[in-house]
Amino acid sequence: MAEFIRFDRISKFYGPLCVVENLDLSIGKGEFVSLLGPSGSGKTTLLMMLAGFEQPTSGNILLDGTAINAVPTHKRDMGVVFQNYALFPHMSVGDNIAFPLQMRGIGKAEVGERVKRALGMVQLSALVDRRPSQLSGGQQQRVALARALVFEPRVVLMDEPLGALDKNLREQMQLDIRDLHRRLGLTIVFVTHDQSEALTMSDRVAVFNKGKIEQIGTPRQVYDEPATRFVAEFIGETNLVEGVVEAVQGQEATVRLPSGAQIVSAVSGTVASGQPVFLSIRPERVDLSETRGEARNVLETEVTDSVYQGDHLRVQLQNATHPLIAKLGRRSREYPPGTKVFAAFSAGDCRVIAP
Amino acid sequence: MPMKIAKATFATLTVLFLVAPLIAILPLAFTSSVILTYPIPSWSLRWFEELFFADAWRRAIVNSLIIGTGTTLLATVLGTAASLGLRNRLILFRGTMRTLFLLPMVVPAVVLGVGMQVLLAGFGLTNSYLGVIIAHTVVAVPFVVVSVTGALAGIDERVELAAQSLGAAPATVFRRITLPLAMPGVLSGAVLAFATSLDEVVLTLFVAGPNQRTLARQMFSSIRENISPAIAAAAFLFIVATVLIGLVVVLSRSMLAKRR
Numbered sequence: 001m002a003e004f005i006r007f008d009r010i011s012k013f014y015g016p017l018c019v020v021e022n023l024d025l026s027i028g029k030g031e032f033v034s035l036l037g038p039s040g041s042g043k044t045t046l047l048m049m050l051a052g053f054e055q056p057t058s059g060n061i062l063l064d065g066t067a068i069n070a071v072p073t074h075k076r077d078m079g080v081v082f083q084n085y086a087l088f089p090h091m092s093v094g095d096n097i098a099f100p101l102q103m104r105g106i107g108k109a110e111v112g113e114r115v116k117r118a119l120g121m122v123q124l125s126a127l128v129d130r131r132p133s134q135l136s137g138g139q140q141q142r143v144a145l146a147r148a149l150v151f152e153p154r155v156v157l158m159d160e161p162l163g164a165l166d167k168n169l170r171e172q173m174q175l176d177i178r179d180l181h182r183r184l185g186l187t188i189v190f191v192t193h194d195q196s197e198a199l200t201m202s203d204r205v206a207v208f209n210k211g212k213i214e215q216i217g218t219p220r221q222v223y224d225e226p227a228t229r230f231v232a233e234f235i236g237e238t239n240l241v242e243g244v245v246e247a248v249q250g251q252e253a254t255v256r257l258p259s260g261a262q263i264v265s266a267v268s269g270t271v272a273s274g275q276p277v278f279l280s281i282r283p284e285r286v287d288l289s290e291t292r293g294e295a296r297n298v299l300e301t302e303v304t305d306s307v308y309q310g311d312h313l314r315v316q317l318q319n320a321t322h323p324l325i326a327k328l329g330r331r332s333r334e335y336p337p338g339t340k341v342f343a344a345f346s347a348g349d350c351r352v353i354a355p
Numbered sequence: 356m357p358m359k360i361a362k363a364t365f366a367t368l369t370v371l372f373l374v375a376p377l378i379a380i381l382p383l384a385f386t387s388s389v390i391l392t393y394p395i396p397s398w399s400l401r402w403f404e405e406l407f408f409a410d411a412w413r414r415a416i417v418n419s420l421i422i423g424t425g426t427t428l429l430a431t432v433l434g435t436a437a438s439l440g441l442r443n444r445l446i447l448f449r450g451t452m453r454t455l456f457l458l459p460m461v462v463p464a465v466v467l468g469v470g471m472q473v474l475l476a477g478f479g480l481t482n483s484y485l486g487v488i489i490a491h492t493v494v495a496v497p498f499v500v501v502s503v504t505g506a507l508a509g510i511d512e513r514v515e516l517a518a519q520s521l522g523a524a525p526a527t528v529f530r531r532i533t534l535p536l537a538m539p540g541v542l543s544g545a546v547l548a549f550a551t552s553l554d555e556v557v558l559t560l561f562v563a564g565p566n567q568r569t570l571a572r573q574m575f576s577s578i579r580e581n582i583s584p585a586i587a588a589a590a591f592l593f594i595v596a597t598v599l600i601g602l603v604v605v606l607s608r609s610m611l612a613k614r615r
């Protein structure tokens with residue numbers, strides 16, 4: 001994919017506070033990239049610099065090969081959707097959507113035509129004369145989206161645009177936005193702190209922590225192959241078990257746990273034998289059985305608790321030295337507390353992470 | 356229950372205390388007698404006639420309108436500009452600056468009056484309409500600043516950022532977004548400025564010449580010279596104007612509230 005946006009060693013300081021640190025990121029044309037991270041990790045700041053609301057302390061932002069640091073916001077041609085929508089309260093829905101077209105000196109007839117099409121796209125045609133204050137949160141969200149898309153901007157920036165919606169509506173909008181992205185071939189930079197939202201919508205996810213990108217990759221990569229402990233813990237749920245590398249064989253390593261058990265696991269990054277590491281084992285990849293079985297990695301455990309959660313059964317286990325959580329399919333049998341079970345998983349279902 | 360009655364009584368008494376002067380003066384506007392006292396022998400509009408046809412009173416009303424309008428325009432422009440400037444986060448000592456703008460509200464009017472007199476004399480502006488308008492503007496600007504600052508504070512900054520990102524240059528953002536959203540505040544500021552000018556006596560005494568006698572000033576001097584009920588009629592006019600002004604302010608506030 002051709003590179004379209006590039007953050008080149010971007011840093012941002014507020015006084016002594018470093019909010020974004022020497023960050024590199026490139027985004028392809030037509031790509032949907034999520035900036036995912038906890039609150040305060042600098043995602044919004046990065047987006048605001050891309051939109052031109054903030055200036056980087058150092059580094060360059062390139063759009064289509066040219067530095068845009070000195071280009072003022074109104075000439076950047078980027079559609080921004082804010083978390084609180086930021087609709088113009090004194091204008092009707094139609095006037096809100098017409099605004100960016102009027103700014104571009106487009107003739108009245110064409111403005112009307114395009115506003116109509118944009119409203120149709122977000123299924124709000126009936127509400128063209130309403131004021132934003134007369135709309136529900138979800139409707140306001142759609143107007144904001146239509147307004148940011150109607151002028152066919154080069155990039156669409158969204159800062160937690162779905163944060164204020166309730167769960168059902170949010171999931172619907174996630175699919176709608178993803179659909180628009182595919183249909184219109186938009187380049188979208190999407191900020192969120194909701195990992196499932198990022199996984200659902202994105203081509204690639206950049207995981208932020210304290211102003212840095214810990215890992216960038218497809219949803220599958222950041223989930224299945226977390227590069228750091230932070231990523232493993234932030235995205236989804238995981239079991240983190242300490243151990244020491246005994247041997248490295250290509251993309252796999254043998255790790256000895258404090259209990260003495262040996263685990264063979266895939267490796268993220270590079271590790272050397274003798275190095276203390278973490279093993280990340282996703283709970284849904286753990287199988288339980290009462291016999292040892294054939295699996296490569298087996299831990300002897302005892303059930304301490306099990307909770308039925310509708311779509312899955314959540315079993316808490318205790319090994320000699322560490323706890324372990326397993327999520328089993330809902331067809332699984334019950335495991336009453338005290339049951340001795342073997343927890344098994346393949347080498348590909350866990351990762352060695354350098355601390 | 357007794358508590359409730361006590362509260363209601365207290366509230367009534369307080370209101371009475373506040374409006375007693377109005378109750379005392381207003382009926383006298385409609386007296387047919389030539390002196391400003393009770394009892395009222397019969398009802399008449401003769402003092403309103405006096406107000407509008409006697410030269411001194413008519414000129415006072417016209418002066419008040421001229422000076423009030425000038426003050427309103429000048430104070431609204433200056434106060435709005437000041438409020439917009441005070442929004443800028445990069446301004447040093449922003450809090451101090453804001454306080455400076457509000458200073459004329461608390462500085463005793465006599466002090467301002469003396470200062471104004473000296474200053475305007477320096478520019479040869481005493482005894483001129485412009486001089487009075489400038490003096491009134493000084494005391495009216497704080498009202499505009501308070502009112503417009505309030506309205507601006509209610510504007511979500513992201514709305515303006517959104518406009519920028521949609522392609523609006525800063526001047527366009529101001530014209531299409533900021534100003535319309537602040538307009539109720541600007542309007543109520545303007546109305547307050549007009550009311551301030553209408554009401555102002557002390558500064559007027561210091562800087563106005565005989566040709567700039569305002570209605571308030573005319574009432575002040577005529578109550579010492581001849582206590583004619585024309586004063587009561589003028590007072591009635593004032594009250595009506597004030598109530599109208601109050602209505603405009605309230606309406607613009609509710610307009611503002613409805614938009615949010």
Ligand SMILES: Nc1ncnc2c1ncn2[C@@H]1O[C@H](COP(=O)(O)OP(=O)(O)O)[C@@H](O)[C@H]1O
Binds near residue numbers: 040041042
């Ligand atoms: N204008 C500002 N002045 C000072 N500090 C700021 C400013 N904007 C953001 N910050 C700080 O920068 C950090 C990152 O903020 P932000 O980019 O909003 O994080 P996120 O969007 O990931 O939650 C936070 O610690 C925040 O307090």
Ligand SMILES: [Mg+2]
Binds near residue numbers: 040043044045
């Ligand atoms: Mg944020």
